[in-house]
Amino acid sequence: MKISTDNGVKYWRSLDQLAETPEFKKILDNEFPENPPGIAGGALSRRKFLALMGASIAFAGLAGCQRPVEKIVPYVKAPENITPGNSLFYASAMPFGLSAYGIVVESRVGRPTKIEGNINHRLTKGKSGALIQASILNLYDPDRSGALRNKAQEASWSEFVSFYQELQKTFIESQGRGLAILSSSFASPTLFRLYEEFTAAFPEAQWAVYEPVSDENIYDGIKAISGQNIYPVYDYSKADIVVSLDSDFLYAESDEISAVRGFAEARSLKTENDTMNRLYVVENMYSTTGAMSDHRLRLPSSHVAPFALEIAKELRNQGLEIPIPNVRLDGFDRDAHQKWIQAIAKDLKKHKGKSLIVAGKRQPPYLHALAAVMNHGLGNTNNSVRYVSLKDALPPSLSSLNRLVESIDNGKIQTLIIMDGNPVYNALVDMDFAAKLAKVKNTVHFSSHVDETSRQTTWHIPAAHYLESWGDVRSNDGVRSVVQPLIEPLFNGVMRAQLLNLIVTGKDENAHDIVRKTWKSIFPELDFEKKWRKTLNSGVCEENLYESEEVGFNSENLGNLSKSLNIENLSKDALEITFAADASVFDGRYANNGWLQETPDPISKLAWDNPALISLNTAKELGLKNEDMVSLTCRGRSLELPVWIMPGQADNTIAVSLGYGRTSAGRVGNNVGFNAYLLRQTSAKDFAHGAAVKATGKRYKLANTQNHGSMEGRALVREAPLTEYQSHPHFAAEMVEHPPLESLWKEHPYDEGNQWGMTIDLNACTGCNACMIACQSENNIPIVGKEQVSKGREMSWIRLDRYFSGDLQNPEMVYQPVTCVHCEMAPCEQVCPVAATVHDEEGLNVMVYNRCIGTRYCANNCPYKVRRFNFFNFTKDYPHVFQMAQNPDVSVRSRGVMEKCTFCTQRINQAKVKAKKEGRELADSEILTACQQSCPADAIRFGNMLDKNSNVSKSKMNNRNYAMLGELNLKPRITYLAKIRNPNPDLADTKSQI
């Protein structure tokens, strides 16, 4: 180090002294600084400090992938009358069994995309059901047959026409000897005209009508005592007391839409001073009707008729005029049900003329006759029940099929034409129909798919879907409609009328002309065109409605009918087996419909399968658990299938649903579930005793959409008896105690414009699943398959939660439709890191699909668990034809995106645009959400909550109104109206009985 010489010869005394010099200090400071350079002086500013720490290391970028490119298909030839983006609506009708649903079909750029009920049609009145909604998917079923087949080779329609014309010549000579037709039942002026022409032209020919699931027992029972071909049509809105004898009239019976509407009407409560109906249900397996009941008694199916007889006797003892022959039905323990019998009889008598007894279609003709006699005695005829003639209709008849089979056995049939139906799959198993078919030289099967029957016949003719066909129908309550096509047949399908016309006349004519020919006899020639167009436009023929028939009952025949009854003692080794049409796939005809397959059964909440249902006690006695495979034996035939324990099922009974286990349904329905038809035989058609189960030791995985049936004491569905409601009208809102709901900040007021809100009336909802399919159809909700459903990945935006309460053996059941409640303080919005879910100014909780990166945080934080995530690209493999079923107004979501109910934002915007163009305010109820529009019970109200006169505002003013989980202070826009039951005080202590 250099030491300055300024000090001259001044000697330093110590190193310490030298160290004091500034020079040394400077040198020292340079080498051993107190502070690093730049922070000298000690004062470290905040800015400097942060700047020093500011260095950071860039994150490695994550590998990017390309989004899949969507293919677009331009118009080659534009359809007529189309403004792109605008829908056209056409009235039509959906034939179903002996009835028909009046519908309006929405058509987008030439393709039908959505079905709604027709407001002009008195059966549907603008409402619809799950099967109606889902039937549009059948149109776009990629597995539909696309060509005629002759001996498994592709053939053409003209080949068949010339083949048949050749054949017909011989039949004309022989008056139809050797010719037989096996059709499904229908109610159609045109088809019936052709049927009559057929029988006239070919008196020697046979015509059999078979339906695996039908109202045949009803027709037979009523005919036996009235001598007429009539059918009971019920008006539930006029019944204060309804007794259901194994009748699931709110779901599985015919005309369920009008039944739900009427029932909900008689049950609706505006204030606590209103009255409501009371429903008793006596049934074997739990049904949605049982869930709505005020009293439910579980009895084996075979015990329902004697139970009804005891009520009839009781009514007679109480002085009512009910002429029943003195029959004793042994094997039924009257004393055990004494209380029920007396209470129901008393209640019925008290409400004479305003009551209704209905019997289910599985019950034998005897019970239908008895119910008719009882209704008559109670003065209900022409009040809550009227009888309509079965004109223009060919009802199903098992005996006609038996005759046909006999003729085949005798070698009398050379040509068999099967119109619709799938007898190889669903005829009674002891008929061995497939073997019978092989004995016939020429067999023709007309059906939409190359199904089990088509594979056995020499000819297969593809059937056009009803949305592709000209035709006509008549509904159960006597309304006729014309079925008009919305689209050219997609798969070269042949129309029903066209084929039948060929069979009868030998001429290949246009179905449109054939139908018009029929209608020319209905409308006077002078204004035919005008009236025809009017009928097409409104969807209903307003003339010559079939009204009620005058009836008189001869109850003598009841005695004869009762002879067929067979009441046996049941035990765990001799169970009673019941065959029921499946809630989703019906008799199997919807097996290839993915929407229906994926819609959970309303009772068991299982999708994609049909286990055998048994009661808790029976399961315990037999040592069975859920998902155990059993071998179920019934009168010498057996089937392996899994069991599912269903609380509320009658003990010592087992219920199986038909329609599964198809082998030629298509890619969706093949090998799904178990074919219960293999057990169904002449001696065991609807229900029978003597079934036995044996565990096989195997297990089978079932896909359940709801694993937990208890509300765990939480006030989710709020319910009270009518008396409590009357004494404590605000019970629902006061059911949960919570601290005052205050906010830490000033909340958005939402006090301008439209503020969308909804109410769901739990007192009206029957759990029919119509809303689920309507939503699926409207909002392009994907089908995910059984495996994904069993993992809990079903995509339904609206779901029906089903809870049990009360006794474990015979619980009460409630439904609660749950969808996004559009919380004003939505917890999903706060947690999304990319702001993909936000609130709009009208109070909608919106999903921005393009922004969503799929963290699933929003779904986790949703207390209602209504958000649905695309775990895979569920829509990637949609066949082209299936893509046509998609609603073009709604994005089809890709993989990795969250989705949920939007309150049908596309409908809101359409209505807003329309109102703006017309320079007016939106009217109340101008916007109907898809779920609301379909709901036959009208349980859903939607609209502007700021408009005090809107339906939704009025509904929210109802004192039953409450917010589920309202204590979380999320301010949901959907509120519920509490459920009220109306129990009979005389049966107060039987709630938990049996």
Place this chain on the structure above:
Amino acid sequence: MRVCGVSVKDTTTLLLDEEPLITGNQTFSSITEKISGIVEGETNKIWFILLGLTSSLALMFFGSMGFLFWEGVGIWGVNNPVGWGWSIVNFVFWVGIGHAGTLISAILFIFRQKWRTSINRFAEAMTLFAVVCALIFPGIHVGRIWIAYYMFPLPNQMAMWPNFRSPLLWDVFAVGTYFAVSLMFWYTGLIPDLATLRDRAKTRFRKMILAIFALGWRGGNKQWKNYEFAYLLLAALSTPLVLSVHSVVSADFASAVIPGWHTTIFPPYFVAGAIFSGFAMVMTLAIIARKVYKLEHIITVNHLEKMTKIIMLTGMMVGYAYAIEFFVAWYSGNVFESFTFVNRAFGPYAWAYWIMVSCNVIIPQLFWFKKIRTSVPIMFVISILVNIGMWFERFVITVSSLANDFLPSSWDYYSPTVWDISLLIGSFGLFFSLFLLFIRFLPMISIAEVKGVLPQADPHYYEITKNRSRDE
């Protein structure tokens, strides 16, 4: 006492009067030789075997990720109520592991815990690798990986910011910051040792590489002065981060409305748990490393015992949190909350809950016994059990709360798939691969800092030892 004109206050304990932290009469040069030798010497055979194993697992990790990107998160067991499964459990688990390193380096540095010097380097490395594993999980768990960058506040044509109210976004910043600071801290600490290696390098290439990373370090007084200030600064910066990162991670849960998540105890509870699991992981690694590289004199049983004490303390804190959660659930009178906790202990996930309680609360109590605190094999087993327990803690919190929340209708059971398992195991593969590469190529113990705690590091070591020998 006065030594050579410099007064030494009697209250100050001289380094050489303390129980020596480093045993075996190490000298400055023996330390340098020992630690540099690992890096410079022949590659250990066991190292090759281990790297072969771990890198295979890491390959499986990346392979599984590839399949995940191809197919979508549906390959996991996640479902409708349980939107977050193992991926988030793993994320929280690895972030937790990543706590010990910085805690040891920063907080113990500030508290002048000299024993930290033997373990801080690899604890920090472990932190980095754990955070790398942790950062991968939230990245890959999103449904649309190709737009995961939406989470960053990047300027874009939509003028869209991310949602600053979302705890997931806080995670992005918190964990990102933590990683950046930990990396700088670790690198800063490495500089003098890199220079040592540079000076010892025998080949020109090696010298060049090391020279670049040693940033011209020559060990001058001025450099040391700057260096130590920078180190202190980073330590000061890291200290709040240690506490903040896991607090923010806990906010993912605590700020949600789901019963079992919505609780204010989470930040301290998570931090304690993170330290707990992080120390256990350091212990696992230290025990293996000292055995394989014969570092028993540098990482002594004394070091390990100190760590067992911290594990026991934080284990009890975690146990306390478990108990308090139950108490509050009951005391609040909230039906949802009470149900959730009863359901945790006795519901479908009870097995996971009791694994968690056994491993985290009961087993660490064994450390009350000195014998167990000083038994290396037992503490090795316990350290692994603690991490199993801590993984299950995150599993219990994440999954059991989601599986059974407000509406019983939506309840469902979550089970992992083979892909969940392969990603968890694969992440361990990646972690250990990185760690093995680290101990092979970088000094796993801070040479400079260990020297600082040798008795010889005392400036008056020679005088005092001379005086003492004269006094005797």
